[in-house]
Amino acid sequence: MNVESKTVSVVIAAYNGSSFIHELLNSVINQSFRPIEIIVADDRSTDQTVEIVKSIAAVSSVPLEIKVNDANLGFRDNFLNAALLAKGDFIAFCDQDDIWDLKKLERVAAFCQKPNISMIVHAASSLDQSTGKLVKFTQGIRSTGVKPPLSYDPWLTFFGFSIVFRRELLHLADIQGRFRDFIVPNEKIAHDRWIVFLGQVVGETAELNLPLVTYRQHATNLFGDGRRSHKARGHDPIRELDDYISATADMIEVIRDLPDETEVTFPLFDRGKAIHFFQRALHQLRQRKQVYVSRSRPRGVWAVIRNIRGGVYRSVHQDAIRWRSIARDLKYCATRS
The missing domain is CATH 3.90.550.10 (Spore Coat Polysaccharide Biosynthesis Protein SpsA; Chain A)
Incomplete structure (x- = not known):
């Protein structure tokens, strides 16, 4: 070829x-x-x-x-x-x-x-x-x-x-x-x-x-080049997590439903491995949501600690710690009473 x-x-x-x-x-x-x-x-x-x-x-x-x-x-x-x-x-x-x-x-x-x-x-x-x-x-x-x-x-x-x-x-x-x-x-x-x-x-x-x-x-770009934040003021972090949770769950279903011929066209496709990959990501999102639905600052901080111990903040593709996610979750806890 x-x-x-x-x-x-x-x-x-x-x-x-x-x-x-x-x-x-x-x-x-x-x-x-x-x-x-x-x-x-x-x-x-x-x-x-x-x-x-x-x-x-x-x-x-x-x-x-x-x-x-x-x-x-x-x-x-x-x-x-x-x-x-x-x-x-x-x-x-x-x-x-x-x-x-x-x-x-x-x-x-x-x-x-x-x-x-x-x-x-x-x-x-x-x-x-x-x-x-x-x-x-x-x-x-x-x-x-x-x-x-x-x-x-x-x-x-x-x-x-x-x-x-x-x-x-x-x-x-x-x-x-x-x-x-x-x-x-x-x-x-x-x-x-x-x-x-x-x-x-x-x-x-x-x-x-x-x-x-x-x-x-320029002024009519739909999206920028990734160096600027597009988060609206007062965005809802729980709703944002729910959006990611919903999409990730749907990704898993798409992978389950890929036709059997996929392995022929794309020999490296491993359905089980791919499903596991996205299931881990979905689990991490659901565990992070527990921080945001905690009713008090101490409970939120404790949820972060549990997530750290449980590897929730480790990326599924590199196994690297997501320091920004930890910082973001702790920052949210600081706003709680």
């Missing part, structure tokens, strides 16, 4: 992106390793996005299809529904306002021939539009290499623009039936969190410590 035997489709979810999409498409079309197709799913834009994409498609050296949704889907479903149309062996999510390094797909393709790779992720450069400042955004990637299944925190995600994944991941479970997002609980889990969850369960992840996309920071 060689690099040339693997193909890549690029999927772009667009909505009122006329200010940036021309530059983005040029950086995708001119890749040194050409994608076999570019699919732009427009979510009922009210600006000139569709017209700009059509004008570029008319002269593009890469097949470029634009699909205008019948109704506004939101970026989560827009990305995933568009990805179902892709024909490539691998699919690259692409945001409408980014700029790709011209060798992004060439760098990624070096890992596509490895049979156990389920997804490839990379670092980025974060560009603040207001200041022009460019900062490397590592996403925690320290070096280029391959990680085995279940190497990440159960709730970790990589930003969608940095993910290239095997198309088969889309067909492991019904995307319309996916569980609630633990970050935005009133929505189904986001496209990137869904793919990272499935990808790390069934196969290896290739990490590239290279900034292969310039990620713009």
